[in-house]
Amino acid sequence: MPGVYISYPFCAQKCTYCNFASGVLPAELEGRYLDALEQEIARHPWRWTPESVYLGGGTPSRLPPADLERILAGVPGKPWTEATIEAAPGGITAELAAGWRRAGITRVSLGVQSFVEEELRLTGRKHTAEIVEREIAILRGVGIEDINIDLIAGLAAQSLDSWFASIDWIERLQPPHVSVYMLEVDEDSRLGLEILREGPRYGAARVPDEEQVAEFYEAAVRELAGLGLARYEISNFAKPGHESRHNLKYWRLEPYAGFGVDAHSFDGGIRWQNTDEVREYVSGRGVVVERQRARESERFWVGLRLTEGVRARPADLARHAEAIERLKQNRLLEQEGDLLRLTPRGVLLSNEVFQEFL
């Protein structure tokens, strides 16, 4: 069953670590963007009915409920089995949450990132742990129980103690799903650029090193498992039955259609991608900027992200025989017949493993 991804790139602030095609954009673009999005969804041939919808960005929780309903009205299949909206803590009211319910939202993914005030201030975020607690109570009050909390390992000023403080909040709030991302250091975020230049801004000089981040990640895997949140993908942890149906499609190479700026689509054979320029997107000219055929072996190495592993076809095993042997010898990969899985060490070094297959 396919899924739908909808992107809304507008944010209240540009977080220092963020490398997405999103940010603080002129208000006049918002209305034009919604019109362009509505039209792109209306133009889609809809040869299938989606079971999942995912609103990401950006900060789609900034959308007034009436606009959200207008955009979702073009997507068939309501009520969807799973409809997620990404939300920045700090603006969730009972009225807004009730509006999400009316629009068909079943799941909220909260971009918390940390529960520690100093870490949050250095990212540019304005919420506090208490605000997150209050807003989760609001979501539960309108019947939205399916809640994800995002955490980032590797933020400036983070220590093992402060990391455990964030995990203690997970224990207190009991969300059924948690995502733990490791800070990405690249030139596309202000913090990443500052780290690469060895500058002091945004707390760049206080970012933990790779070994510490690996320690944070391993601690999270251990502690979250103790809370009943099992790791089912490198960055994702869930209580049984609360795995994200939508995100699983990406790793199982099931089809999805993406709408909006920088949205990706996959029909089972071909991938395509929309422009990441908001002005170009609203102009309606050349929305799709890239198309390519998915590689034969993609299912195999994308599937390795999953804890359950992936069943490799004989052709994949033959094509990658040398790489598989090398990774097994280095204790990064384990094999049972045609089933391949990352070892715990392989999870930590997953980028190196994937490079072997690219």
Ligand code: SF4
């Ligand atoms: S992290 Fe989220 S809220 Fe912050 S700028 Fe990026 S998309 Fe916007």
